[in-house]
Amino acid sequence: MDELPIGRRVAYWRGRRKMSQQVFADRLGKSKSWVDKVERGVRRLDKFSVLYEIADVLQLDASLLLGKEPERRADGLTCIDEVEVEEIRSALERYDSMSTFFATTPQPPSLAEMTKSVNHAWLTFQYARYGVLTRALPKLVRDAQALDSVANGDDAQPAAHLLGQVYQIASSALRKLGEYELAWLAADRSMAVSQRADDPLLAGVATYRVGSALLALGRARPALEVNVSVANRLAPGGGNDSNPERLSVYGMLLLQGAMAAARMGDNNTVRDLVNGAEEVAGALGSDQNHYWTSFGPTNLELHRAAAAVELGEGWQAVDTHEQKIMGQDGFNALLPERRAHHMLDLARGFAQIGDLDKAGEALVDGDRLAPSEIRCRPIAHEVMSNVLRRTRGAPPAPFAELAEHMGVGI
CATH class of the missing domain: 1.10.260.40 (lambda repressor-like DNA-binding domains)
Structure with missing residues (x-):
């Protein structure tokens, strides 16, 4: 440009x-x-x-x-800037599979190298190091595309699988940072690639990412429909096995459908989908990270609380936290992104019931777990502004300091 x-x-x-x-x-x-x-x-x-x-x-x-690259911000390790967004957009808009018909593709990394890079990127996301991830994403996308464009024989499906995962990582990070249309594009690309990877479970997780992006774009009904439709196809039984991988993907699709239903105010559908996911989590037995889903009994309760917030039932979210999440070993064992995300949901719940001090404490606790999850997400800025606006007098020092770091005026 x-x-x-x-x-x-x-x-x-x-x-x-x-x-x-x-x-x-x-x-x-x-x-x-x-x-x-x-x-x-x-x-x-x-x-x-x-x-x-x-x-x-x-x-x-x-x-x-002026057409110049801006100086990187001092807090660049925790957020994203316009240059990084455009670099990711440029990488997503490449069509290497088509260009191989006309020119030789640069030497891509090996499958082993790409697998290592993708696994590292997933962990970077789940540790909520979004700034580090967004700096690495353009090259990661280009490398995965290049590998996929030249892979053949036995390497074709594994290469497509890796590219599908990279698109999912990009979608998840972009959604967190407020780039919802790009998040949808990356998730949609992942669904298409997953078909070539010949992995229905990868396609199921791609569907979950599409649903998340649609929900962020305010399209709750399509998000509900796509999650439930694919969940029904992947449900254990009727010819489908019941291995932990399938249970994890199926359970997350149900939970994402519940979040969409909550956004629509459909309490009955929320209850049905969460109950269905609870059965699956019980069969799984513990929180696991198959297909990078972090699905299990604890993550189920986190989604139960989040759905209550979306329904405007903050008291229910707080009760779920205090009765089934707070202090539990399962919660403490979850990776930082999941825990900080829950603290953000909890802050919203406390704000709904008017307990502003507790809302502020939840934001501060979330920031201690994973600063990027609180400082860089648009929804966190909205919660911070809401709590500050309603707080009488000077806010507590830790909360005021966090607001300053986030750039939210007191």
């Missing part, structure tokens, strides 16, 4: 922020005609003061509008 005129860059980022010209103009205190002329190059942007106002409205570094 470096070669684009500055007006085109303004138009590009305005579109990314989903602002109409009128909304953008209103926030700048300008006319729609002025914005249109700037974006078409009819009017020059020759004042740095105006340029910085535009950058502020678009919530990006002014150097991006």
